[in-house]
Amino acid sequence: MASKNHTTLAVVATLAAASVGYYLYRRSQQKSSKKTVVFVLGGPGAGKGTQCDKIISTYPSFKFFSAGDLLRAERKKEGSKVGEMINQKIANGEFVPASVTVRLLKDAMDSCPPGSKFLIDGFPRNLDNVNVWEEILASECDVKFCLFLDCPEGIMIERILERGKTSGRNDDNIETLRKRFRNFEKDTIPIVQSFEKTGKLRKVKADRAVEKVFEEVKLLFEGV
Structure with missing residues:
Protein backbone atom coordinates (compact mmCIF):
# COMPACT_ATOMS: atom_id res chain seq x y z
CA MET A 1 0.00 0.00 0.00
CA ALA A 2 2.82 2.38 0.91
CA SER A 3 4.47 1.73 -2.43
CA LYS A 4 1.22 2.43 -4.27
CA ASN A 5 0.70 5.72 -2.38
CA HIS A 6 4.28 6.70 -3.12
CA THR A 7 3.72 6.04 -6.82
CA THR A 8 0.50 8.08 -6.81
CA LEU A 9 2.20 11.02 -5.11
CA ALA A 10 5.05 10.86 -7.60
CA VAL A 11 2.59 10.98 -10.51
CA VAL A 12 0.71 13.92 -8.98
CA ALA A 13 3.98 15.77 -8.39
CA THR A 14 5.08 15.13 -11.98
CA LEU A 15 1.75 16.39 -13.35
CA ALA A 16 1.89 19.46 -11.11
CA ALA A 17 5.43 20.25 -12.25
CA ALA A 18 4.38 19.80 -15.86
CA SER A 19 1.42 22.14 -15.36
CA VAL A 20 3.59 24.82 -13.74
CA GLY A 21 6.17 24.41 -16.49
CA TYR A 22 3.51 24.80 -19.18
CA TYR A 23 2.07 27.87 -17.43
CA LEU A 24 5.50 29.51 -17.22
CA TYR A 25 6.17 28.62 -20.85
CA ARG A 26 2.88 30.18 -21.93
CA ARG A 27 3.63 33.33 -19.90
CA SER A 28 7.06 33.63 -21.49
CA GLN A 29 5.59 33.13 -24.96
CA GLN A 30 2.93 35.74 -24.35
CA LYS A 31 5.51 38.23 -23.09
CA SER A 32 7.95 37.54 -25.92
CA SER A 33 5.19 37.96 -28.50
CA LYS A 34 4.51 41.52 -27.34
CA LYS A 35 5.94 44.46 -29.24
CA THR A 36 8.94 46.05 -27.52
CA VAL A 37 8.30 49.80 -27.16
CA VAL A 38 10.31 52.76 -25.87
CA PHE A 39 8.60 56.14 -25.59
CA VAL A 40 10.55 59.40 -26.07
CA LEU A 41 9.29 62.60 -24.43
CA GLY A 42 10.62 66.13 -24.10
CA GLY A 43 9.48 69.68 -24.64
CA PRO A 44 9.33 71.28 -28.11
CA GLY A 45 12.93 71.65 -29.25
CA ALA A 46 14.41 69.25 -26.68
CA GLY A 47 16.07 67.25 -29.47
CA LYS A 48 13.77 64.22 -29.61
CA GLY A 49 13.97 63.81 -33.39
CA THR A 50 17.76 64.21 -33.46
CA GLN A 51 18.32 61.63 -30.72
CA CYS A 52 15.82 59.22 -32.26
CA ASP A 53 17.70 59.40 -35.58
CA LYS A 54 20.90 58.43 -33.80
CA ILE A 55 19.20 55.62 -31.86
CA ILE A 56 17.77 53.90 -34.92
CA SER A 57 21.07 54.31 -36.79
CA THR A 58 22.89 52.58 -33.92
CA TYR A 59 20.18 50.01 -33.15
CA PRO A 60 18.57 48.99 -36.49
CA SER A 61 16.18 46.54 -34.82
CA PHE A 62 14.19 49.60 -33.72
CA LYS A 63 11.59 51.06 -36.06
CA PHE A 64 10.94 54.76 -35.51
CA PHE A 65 7.55 56.43 -35.43
CA SER A 66 6.90 60.03 -34.53
CA ALA A 67 3.37 60.75 -33.39
CA GLY A 68 3.82 64.23 -34.85
CA ASP A 69 5.01 62.92 -38.23
CA LEU A 70 2.08 60.51 -38.47
CA LEU A 71 -0.32 63.34 -37.69
CA ARG A 72 1.36 65.66 -40.21
CA ALA A 73 1.10 62.97 -42.91
CA GLU A 74 -2.63 62.68 -42.20
CA ARG A 75 -2.96 66.46 -42.43
CA LYS A 76 -1.58 66.36 -45.99
CA LYS A 77 -4.14 63.84 -47.25
CA GLU A 78 -6.39 65.65 -49.68
CA GLY A 79 -10.00 65.89 -48.54
CA SER A 80 -9.32 64.31 -45.13
CA LYS A 81 -11.71 65.64 -42.48
CA VAL A 82 -9.43 64.16 -39.83
CA GLY A 83 -6.53 66.05 -41.41
CA GLU A 84 -8.47 69.31 -41.27
CA MET A 85 -9.26 68.77 -37.60
CA ILE A 86 -5.62 67.98 -36.83
CA CYS A 112 6.18 46.26 -39.69
CA PRO A 113 7.67 42.73 -39.75
CA PRO A 114 7.07 40.50 -36.70
CA GLY A 115 9.70 40.94 -34.00
CA SER A 116 10.26 44.62 -34.74
CA LYS A 117 10.99 46.96 -31.83
CA PHE A 118 9.54 50.44 -31.71
CA LEU A 119 10.82 53.86 -30.75
CA ILE A 120 7.87 56.26 -30.43
CA ASP A 121 8.63 59.98 -30.35
CA GLY A 122 6.29 62.50 -28.73
CA PHE A 123 3.89 60.06 -27.09
CA PRO A 124 2.09 59.80 -24.66
CA ARG A 125 1.63 63.53 -24.22
CA ASN A 126 -1.36 63.55 -21.88
CA LEU A 127 -3.64 61.36 -19.77
CA ASP A 128 -6.00 60.72 -22.69
CA ASN A 129 -3.07 59.32 -24.67
CA VAL A 130 -2.24 56.99 -21.79
CA ASN A 131 -5.83 55.83 -21.32
CA VAL A 132 -6.44 55.13 -25.02
CA TRP A 133 -3.06 53.38 -25.34
CA GLU A 134 -4.04 51.13 -22.42
CA GLU A 135 -7.38 50.46 -24.04
CA ILE A 136 -6.10 49.64 -27.53
CA LEU A 137 -2.43 48.66 -27.38
CA ALA A 138 -1.35 47.78 -23.83
CA SER A 139 -2.10 44.06 -24.32
CA GLU A 140 0.05 44.01 -27.48
CA CYS A 141 3.03 46.03 -26.26
CA ASP A 142 5.77 45.80 -23.62
CA VAL A 143 6.85 49.36 -22.76
CA LYS A 144 10.45 49.06 -21.55
CA PHE A 145 10.86 52.68 -20.45
CA CYS A 146 10.21 56.31 -21.29
CA LEU A 147 13.25 58.36 -22.32
CA PHE A 148 12.78 61.96 -21.16
CA LEU A 149 15.02 64.62 -22.70
CA ASP A 150 15.17 67.33 -20.06
CA CYS A 151 15.97 70.76 -21.49
CA PRO A 152 15.47 74.37 -20.22
CA GLU A 153 12.66 76.28 -21.90
CA GLY A 154 14.92 79.13 -23.05
CA ILE A 155 17.15 76.79 -25.04
CA MET A 156 14.16 75.00 -26.56
CA ILE A 157 12.69 78.32 -27.71
CA GLU A 158 15.97 79.29 -29.40
CA ARG A 159 16.13 75.94 -31.17
CA ILE A 160 12.51 76.06 -32.38
CA LEU A 161 12.72 79.61 -33.71
CA GLU A 162 15.90 78.72 -35.56
CA ARG A 163 14.22 75.62 -36.99
CA GLY A 164 11.22 77.72 -38.02
CA LYS A 165 13.35 79.67 -40.50
CA THR A 166 13.53 76.62 -42.79
CA SER A 167 11.04 74.01 -41.51
CA GLY A 168 7.91 75.39 -43.16
CA ARG A 169 5.92 74.20 -40.12
CA ASN A 170 3.07 76.55 -39.20
CA ASP A 171 3.55 75.76 -35.50
CA ASP A 172 7.18 76.97 -35.41
CA ASN A 173 6.32 80.49 -34.27
CA ILE A 174 6.51 82.20 -30.89
CA GLU A 175 2.74 82.52 -30.34
CA THR A 176 2.00 78.84 -30.94
CA LEU A 177 5.19 77.90 -29.12
CA ARG A 178 4.04 79.57 -25.90
CA LYS A 179 0.79 77.58 -26.03
CA ARG A 180 2.71 74.36 -26.65
CA PHE A 181 4.97 74.95 -23.65
CA ARG A 182 2.03 75.64 -21.35
CA ASN A 183 0.27 72.50 -22.57
CA PHE A 184 3.48 70.53 -22.11
CA GLU A 185 3.81 71.69 -18.50
CA LYS A 186 0.15 71.08 -17.71
CA ASP A 187 -0.42 67.76 -19.50
CA THR A 188 2.87 66.02 -20.26
CA ILE A 189 4.96 66.68 -17.15
CA PRO A 190 2.45 64.71 -15.00
CA ILE A 191 2.88 61.77 -17.42
CA VAL A 192 6.65 62.03 -17.07
CA GLN A 193 6.23 62.01 -13.30
CA SER A 194 4.01 58.93 -13.46
CA PHE A 195 6.70 57.03 -15.40
CA GLU A 196 9.16 58.09 -12.72
CA LYS A 197 6.93 56.71 -9.96
CA THR A 198 6.71 53.32 -11.69
CA GLY A 199 10.49 53.17 -12.24
CA LYS A 200 10.17 53.39 -16.01
CA LEU A 201 11.58 56.88 -16.54
CA ARG A 202 15.08 57.45 -17.93
CA LYS A 203 15.95 61.17 -17.73
CA VAL A 204 18.80 62.66 -19.77
CA LYS A 205 19.93 66.30 -19.72
CA ALA A 206 19.43 67.58 -23.26
CA ASP A 207 20.95 71.07 -23.08
CA ARG A 208 24.34 69.76 -24.22
CA ALA A 209 25.97 68.98 -27.54
CA VAL A 210 24.15 66.28 -29.51
CA GLU A 211 26.98 63.74 -29.18
CA LYS A 212 27.28 64.28 -25.44
CA VAL A 213 23.58 63.65 -25.02
CA PHE A 214 23.74 60.54 -27.18
CA GLU A 215 26.61 59.06 -25.19
CA GLU A 216 24.23 58.83 -22.24
CA VAL A 217 21.19 57.83 -24.31
CA LYS A 218 23.08 54.99 -25.97
CA LEU A 219 23.78 53.29 -22.65
CA LEU A 220 20.04 53.00 -21.99
CA PHE A 221 19.48 50.90 -25.12
CA GLU A 222 22.15 48.30 -24.47
CA GLY A 223 20.40 44.95 -24.16
CA VAL A 224 16.88 46.23 -24.91
Whole structure:
Protein backbone atom coordinates (compact mmCIF):
# COMPACT_ATOMS: atom_id res chain seq x y z
CA MET A 1 0.00 0.00 0.00
CA ALA A 2 2.82 2.38 0.91
CA SER A 3 4.47 1.73 -2.43
CA LYS A 4 1.22 2.43 -4.27
CA ASN A 5 0.70 5.72 -2.38
CA HIS A 6 4.28 6.70 -3.12
CA THR A 7 3.72 6.04 -6.82
CA THR A 8 0.50 8.08 -6.81
CA LEU A 9 2.20 11.02 -5.11
CA ALA A 10 5.05 10.86 -7.60
CA VAL A 11 2.59 10.98 -10.51
CA VAL A 12 0.71 13.92 -8.98
CA ALA A 13 3.98 15.77 -8.39
CA THR A 14 5.08 15.13 -11.98
CA LEU A 15 1.75 16.39 -13.35
CA ALA A 16 1.89 19.46 -11.11
CA ALA A 17 5.43 20.25 -12.25
CA ALA A 18 4.38 19.80 -15.86
CA SER A 19 1.42 22.14 -15.36
CA VAL A 20 3.59 24.82 -13.74
CA GLY A 21 6.17 24.41 -16.49
CA TYR A 22 3.51 24.80 -19.18
CA TYR A 23 2.07 27.87 -17.43
CA LEU A 24 5.50 29.51 -17.22
CA TYR A 25 6.17 28.62 -20.85
CA ARG A 26 2.88 30.18 -21.93
CA ARG A 27 3.63 33.33 -19.90
CA SER A 28 7.06 33.63 -21.49
CA GLN A 29 5.59 33.13 -24.96
CA GLN A 30 2.93 35.74 -24.35
CA LYS A 31 5.51 38.23 -23.09
CA SER A 32 7.95 37.54 -25.92
CA SER A 33 5.19 37.96 -28.50
CA LYS A 34 4.51 41.52 -27.34
CA LYS A 35 5.94 44.46 -29.24
CA THR A 36 8.94 46.05 -27.52
CA VAL A 37 8.30 49.80 -27.16
CA VAL A 38 10.31 52.76 -25.87
CA PHE A 39 8.60 56.14 -25.59
CA VAL A 40 10.55 59.40 -26.07
CA LEU A 41 9.29 62.60 -24.43
CA GLY A 42 10.62 66.13 -24.10
CA GLY A 43 9.48 69.68 -24.64
CA PRO A 44 9.33 71.28 -28.11
CA GLY A 45 12.93 71.65 -29.25
CA ALA A 46 14.41 69.25 -26.68
CA GLY A 47 16.07 67.25 -29.47
CA LYS A 48 13.77 64.22 -29.61
CA GLY A 49 13.97 63.81 -33.39
CA THR A 50 17.76 64.21 -33.46
CA GLN A 51 18.32 61.63 -30.72
CA CYS A 52 15.82 59.22 -32.26
CA ASP A 53 17.70 59.40 -35.58
CA LYS A 54 20.90 58.43 -33.80
CA ILE A 55 19.20 55.62 -31.86
CA ILE A 56 17.77 53.90 -34.92
CA SER A 57 21.07 54.31 -36.79
CA THR A 58 22.89 52.58 -33.92
CA TYR A 59 20.18 50.01 -33.15
CA PRO A 60 18.57 48.99 -36.49
CA SER A 61 16.18 46.54 -34.82
CA PHE A 62 14.19 49.60 -33.72
CA LYS A 63 11.59 51.06 -36.06
CA PHE A 64 10.94 54.76 -35.51
CA PHE A 65 7.55 56.43 -35.43
CA SER A 66 6.90 60.03 -34.53
CA ALA A 67 3.37 60.75 -33.39
CA GLY A 68 3.82 64.23 -34.85
CA ASP A 69 5.01 62.92 -38.23
CA LEU A 70 2.08 60.51 -38.47
CA LEU A 71 -0.32 63.34 -37.69
CA ARG A 72 1.36 65.66 -40.21
CA ALA A 73 1.10 62.97 -42.91
CA GLU A 74 -2.63 62.68 -42.20
CA ARG A 75 -2.96 66.46 -42.43
CA LYS A 76 -1.58 66.36 -45.99
CA LYS A 77 -4.14 63.84 -47.25
CA GLU A 78 -6.39 65.65 -49.68
CA GLY A 79 -10.00 65.89 -48.54
CA SER A 80 -9.32 64.31 -45.13
CA LYS A 81 -11.71 65.64 -42.48
CA VAL A 82 -9.43 64.16 -39.83
CA GLY A 83 -6.53 66.05 -41.41
CA GLU A 84 -8.47 69.31 -41.27
CA MET A 85 -9.26 68.77 -37.60
CA ILE A 86 -5.62 67.98 -36.83
CA ASN A 87 -4.50 71.17 -38.59
CA GLN A 88 -6.83 73.30 -36.50
CA LYS A 89 -5.79 71.67 -33.22
CA ILE A 90 -2.07 72.07 -33.89
CA ALA A 91 -2.42 75.67 -35.08
CA ASN A 92 -4.13 76.43 -31.75
CA GLY A 93 -1.40 74.69 -29.78
CA GLU A 94 -3.89 72.02 -28.66
CA PHE A 95 -3.56 68.25 -28.45
CA VAL A 96 -5.13 66.03 -31.10
CA PRO A 97 -7.70 63.48 -29.81
CA ALA A 98 -5.88 60.45 -28.46
CA SER A 99 -7.96 57.98 -30.45
CA VAL A 100 -6.62 59.44 -33.71
CA THR A 101 -2.98 59.30 -32.60
CA VAL A 102 -3.18 55.78 -31.17
CA ARG A 103 -4.91 54.38 -34.26
CA LEU A 104 -2.22 55.91 -36.49
CA LEU A 105 0.48 54.37 -34.28
CA LYS A 106 -1.23 50.96 -34.30
CA ASP A 107 -1.53 50.97 -38.10
CA ALA A 108 2.13 51.97 -38.43
CA MET A 109 3.37 49.24 -36.05
CA ASP A 110 1.14 46.58 -37.60
CA SER A 111 2.73 47.31 -40.99
CA CYS A 112 6.18 46.26 -39.69
CA PRO A 113 7.67 42.73 -39.75
CA PRO A 114 7.07 40.50 -36.70
CA GLY A 115 9.70 40.94 -34.00
CA SER A 116 10.26 44.62 -34.74
CA LYS A 117 10.99 46.96 -31.83
CA PHE A 118 9.54 50.44 -31.71
CA LEU A 119 10.82 53.86 -30.75
CA ILE A 120 7.87 56.26 -30.43
CA ASP A 121 8.63 59.98 -30.35
CA GLY A 122 6.29 62.50 -28.73
CA PHE A 123 3.89 60.06 -27.09
CA PRO A 124 2.09 59.80 -24.66
CA ARG A 125 1.63 63.53 -24.22
CA ASN A 126 -1.36 63.55 -21.88
CA LEU A 127 -3.64 61.36 -19.77
CA ASP A 128 -6.00 60.72 -22.69
CA ASN A 129 -3.07 59.32 -24.67
CA VAL A 130 -2.24 56.99 -21.79
CA ASN A 131 -5.83 55.83 -21.32
CA VAL A 132 -6.44 55.13 -25.02
CA TRP A 133 -3.06 53.38 -25.34
CA GLU A 134 -4.04 51.13 -22.42
CA GLU A 135 -7.38 50.46 -24.04
CA ILE A 136 -6.10 49.64 -27.53
CA LEU A 137 -2.43 48.66 -27.38
CA ALA A 138 -1.35 47.78 -23.83
CA SER A 139 -2.10 44.06 -24.32
CA GLU A 140 0.05 44.01 -27.48
CA CYS A 141 3.03 46.03 -26.26
CA ASP A 142 5.77 45.80 -23.62
CA VAL A 143 6.85 49.36 -22.76
CA LYS A 144 10.45 49.06 -21.55
CA PHE A 145 10.86 52.68 -20.45
CA CYS A 146 10.21 56.31 -21.29
CA LEU A 147 13.25 58.36 -22.32
CA PHE A 148 12.78 61.96 -21.16
CA LEU A 149 15.02 64.62 -22.70
CA ASP A 150 15.17 67.33 -20.06
CA CYS A 151 15.97 70.76 -21.49
CA PRO A 152 15.47 74.37 -20.22
CA GLU A 153 12.66 76.28 -21.90
CA GLY A 154 14.92 79.13 -23.05
CA ILE A 155 17.15 76.79 -25.04
CA MET A 156 14.16 75.00 -26.56
CA ILE A 157 12.69 78.32 -27.71
CA GLU A 158 15.97 79.29 -29.40
CA ARG A 159 16.13 75.94 -31.17
CA ILE A 160 12.51 76.06 -32.38
CA LEU A 161 12.72 79.61 -33.71
CA GLU A 162 15.90 78.72 -35.56
CA ARG A 163 14.22 75.62 -36.99
CA GLY A 164 11.22 77.72 -38.02
CA LYS A 165 13.35 79.67 -40.50
CA THR A 166 13.53 76.62 -42.79
CA SER A 167 11.04 74.01 -41.51
CA GLY A 168 7.91 75.39 -43.16
CA ARG A 169 5.92 74.20 -40.12
CA ASN A 170 3.07 76.55 -39.20
CA ASP A 171 3.55 75.76 -35.50
CA ASP A 172 7.18 76.97 -35.41
CA ASN A 173 6.32 80.49 -34.27
CA ILE A 174 6.51 82.20 -30.89
CA GLU A 175 2.74 82.52 -30.34
CA THR A 176 2.00 78.84 -30.94
CA LEU A 177 5.19 77.90 -29.12
CA ARG A 178 4.04 79.57 -25.90
CA LYS A 179 0.79 77.58 -26.03
CA ARG A 180 2.71 74.36 -26.65
CA PHE A 181 4.97 74.95 -23.65
CA ARG A 182 2.03 75.64 -21.35
CA ASN A 183 0.27 72.50 -22.57
CA PHE A 184 3.48 70.53 -22.11
CA GLU A 185 3.81 71.69 -18.50
CA LYS A 186 0.15 71.08 -17.71
CA ASP A 187 -0.42 67.76 -19.50
CA THR A 188 2.87 66.02 -20.26
CA ILE A 189 4.96 66.68 -17.15
CA PRO A 190 2.45 64.71 -15.00
CA ILE A 191 2.88 61.77 -17.42
CA VAL A 192 6.65 62.03 -17.07
CA GLN A 193 6.23 62.01 -13.30
CA SER A 194 4.01 58.93 -13.46
CA PHE A 195 6.70 57.03 -15.40
CA GLU A 196 9.16 58.09 -12.72
CA LYS A 197 6.93 56.71 -9.96
CA THR A 198 6.71 53.32 -11.69
CA GLY A 199 10.49 53.17 -12.24
CA LYS A 200 10.17 53.39 -16.01
CA LEU A 201 11.58 56.88 -16.54
CA ARG A 202 15.08 57.45 -17.93
CA LYS A 203 15.95 61.17 -17.73
CA VAL A 204 18.80 62.66 -19.77
CA LYS A 205 19.93 66.30 -19.72
CA ALA A 206 19.43 67.58 -23.26
CA ASP A 207 20.95 71.07 -23.08
CA ARG A 208 24.34 69.76 -24.22
CA ALA A 209 25.97 68.98 -27.54
CA VAL A 210 24.15 66.28 -29.51
CA GLU A 211 26.98 63.74 -29.18
CA LYS A 212 27.28 64.28 -25.44
CA VAL A 213 23.58 63.65 -25.02
CA PHE A 214 23.74 60.54 -27.18
CA GLU A 215 26.61 59.06 -25.19
CA GLU A 216 24.23 58.83 -22.24
CA VAL A 217 21.19 57.83 -24.31
CA LYS A 218 23.08 54.99 -25.97
CA LEU A 219 23.78 53.29 -22.65
CA LEU A 220 20.04 53.00 -21.99
CA PHE A 221 19.48 50.90 -25.12
CA GLU A 222 22.15 48.30 -24.47
CA GLY A 223 20.40 44.95 -24.16
CA VAL A 224 16.88 46.23 -24.91
